[in-house]
Amino acid sequence: MPESTYERLTDAADQAFLKNGAIPIAFGDVSEAAGVSRALVYSHFSSPEELVNAVLSRHVKLIEARADKHPPPPEVFQQDLKQTLDIYFDHLCDNGPILHLASQDAFMAGKFRQDYTRLRNGTLARLSRKARHELKVSPSVAQSLVLLSAGVAEEAARLARANAFTHDTARQTMSRIVDLMLDGLKLESGASPAPAA
Known part of the structure; x- marks a missing residue:
C-alpha cells in the first residue's frame, strides 16, 4: 500500500x-x-507538539511490534528487566534516541499522547513493582533502579550508534553493568546475588 x-x-x-x-x-x-x-x-x-507526538507514536508502534516478537515479560524481575532493556536498546540502536530524549525535554512536559505515556509509565510501574517485591527495596529505590538501568541502555545504544562500540559489545557491557547494580542491591537487601556469567 x-x-x-x-x-x-x-x-x-x-x-x-x-x-x-x-x-x-x-x-x-x-x-x-x-x-x-x-x-x-x-x-x-x-503544532510542533503534535508533530513530536506523531513521531513518538510511530516509535511506540515500532517498539511494541518488537516486544510482540518476544515472550511475555518473565515473572522474575532481573529477567524481565534484561529482556525489556534488550528490546529498548535494539530500538534505540535501530531508530535513534527520540523516545529517550523527548521524556527529558521541557518543551514536551505535560503534552504527551496517551500511547507514549502508557508505554513509558506502564513499563516503569511493572518493573518497579517487581523490583520492590523481589529486592525488598522502597518504591523510590525500585523506580531509581529501573530508570538508571534504562539510562545504561540509552548510553550503550548511543555508543553503538556512534560506532564507539560494536552492537554486541555495547549490549554485553549494558548487561554486565545492570548485573553489577542488581548484585549490589541484592547484597544490601540480603538477597542472593546472581551467579557469575
Whole structure:
C-alpha cells in the first residue's frame, strides 16, 4: 500500500530529528526532508507538539511490534528487566534516541499522547513493582533502579550508534553493568546475588 502523506511527513520529521537531534522539530526541516511545502506540513500538524507526538507514536508502534516478537515479560524481575532493556536498546540502536530524549525535554512536559505515556509509565510501574517485591527495596529505590538501568541502555545504544562500540559489545557491557547494580542491591537487601556469567 502506498504510504499516506501523514506517514510520509511523520517519517520526514523522524529523519529531521535524527539529523538535528532537537525538539521541537522544525516544520521547515520536515518540509525539506519530505520535499514538500511548509503549508502541507502545517495542514497535517497543527503544532510542533503534535508533530513530536506523531513521531513518538510511530516509535511506540515500532517498539511494541518488537516486544510482540518476544515472550511475555518473565515473572522474575532481573529477567524481565534484561529482556525489556534488550528490546529498548535494539530500538534505540535501530531508530535513534527520540523516545529517550523527548521524556527529558521541557518543551514536551505535560503534552504527551496517551500511547507514549502508557508505554513509558506502564513499563516503569511493572518493573518497579517487581523490583520492590523481589529486592525488598522502597518504591523510590525500585523506580531509581529501573530508570538508571534504562539510562545504561540509552548510553550503550548511543555508543553503538556512534560506532564507539560494536552492537554486541555495547549490549554485553549494558548487561554486565545492570548485573553489577542488581548484585549490589541484592547484597544490601540480603538477597542472593546472581551467579557469575
